Amino acid sequence: MALLELKNVTKNYNNECCALDNVSFSVDKGEFVSIIGPSGAGKSTLLRCINRMVEASSGEISVDGVISSSLSKKKLRKLRTKIGMIFQHYNLVDRLTVIENVLHGRLGYKSTLAGVLGRYNQEEKSQAYRIIEILGLNEQIYKRCDQLSGGQKQRVGIARALVQNPKIILCDEPIASLDPNASKIIMDHLRNISKEMGITIIVNLHQVEVALKYSDRIIGVNRGKVVFDGAPCDLTTRQIRDIYGSESEDLIFELGERHAG
């Protein structure tokens, strides 16, 4: 049984048609899936429907066997603990330290009071330390997050997601504000997470060549519709043109370069 399953998911904002139009696919445990498509295609909306930060207008989404649309507030909270999320702008609390930000990932598991008081048990703390160490942030652990570089911030974001013990991590353009070096570090970490920990990764990407390099599978979206769903090696120039419409010439050029090189 698939870990994540979308059936005929549709989303209209303010009754306008259609940020998402009848989207169906399913994703297995440990898969690394990239979602590509032009700006405004509905990639962010698609990700946010999965953890119900955005309510789908119709259709069915099930995560780990649980159908999410009918959940009560409390059960939804519990479901969200299984879904980590990282963002283009990191969305950390800048004035807090790295370790405090990472431990925020545990809040979903705690009672309101324990969370309010910030009481984390020994096990949670040592797990957070371990993850921070794996991501190579041990020197920054007590630094405030506004003193970090973009790449370091994004690693904190990943740590915060990992400390949730998630089954899926959703990444909304995680490398869009990073330089190539930091991007590579982040993407390598994400790939390791999916391969070694068996956590499903779903990434929105703008860079087709990155998607080709890292993904097990690529989903192309245009105007809310899934127009491609398959392995990177099956992605042809024509299909890229389908996904990106007419503005795709330079992308195709890059792709040609890659095949030549």
Place this chain on the structure above:
Amino acid sequence: MQFKELIVQETNNICEQLSSYEDRHTSFKELFLTKDTINFGPIKLLDRASIAMRTVILFLTVLTIYFFSTLDYQSIDVLKGFTDTFVNFKTMLLNPYAQRFTLGEAFYNVVVTLGLAFLTTLIGGIVALLLGLLAAQNLAPKQVTNLIKGFVAIIRAVPTILWVLIFAVAAGLGSAAAIIGMSFHSISYLTKAYSESFEDLDRSVIEALMASGANWWQIVFQAVIPSSVTYLLSWTFLRFEINFANAVAMGAAAGAGGIGFDLFMAGGFYFDLREVGFITYLIIAIAIVLEVFSTNIKGKLQKSI
């Protein structure tokens, strides 16, 4: 020497340009020395704003002249009035002396006034913390924030002393009315200040925590308040200083006791200028101490947080 050559070349270039300029026009020197007739307009153009400005100034001037020329001095000698006031100030400020109370009693009354300020700031701060959360646009639905912000703006528009007098209808003049009235105004002031500090935290950060399953209270205490705590504290100190000044005034005007009441008695009842001077110095000293204290703490907070 390449560098030298370069400079020489540049200089020559400039000279050439200049001389060609001079060919086309008359020489610079001539331009400077001609006295006649380059006709500039006025430096300031007469647009609507400056016309309005001039009208206002003219109007005020006329009004002032009219005021002084028609003022009814009755039997008061203006010059004597000025000198008397000056003498009064001199006694107040140069010969301060307390007759009716000891230094200990004066300090006790200062503490009463400080207590009044502290209590009203505390009540205001606690209630405003809650209202501020509900008035922050990143934390509460739009209708709620608008409702609270509007409500609080109305309260703030009425001065503190009026609120005290309004509550005095129910509670009678005295410390109870002063506390309720001053707290009321503090709440509205701090709610606005707090909610704006809370809004400093980006909405997307809150969404990130929501997406990980955290609930509203956890987000408030783990993210929103930690990132705005410096602002909260400095606003609260500012309000404490305001409330100290208010508490002095309320002591006099609403009979709330404390050093303000002493001031009122000394000035309005015993006409003892030397005592007024003494109390004034005391209040100024306290105000300075508060100022230094709060500046210090703010500095430390900004460093550590």
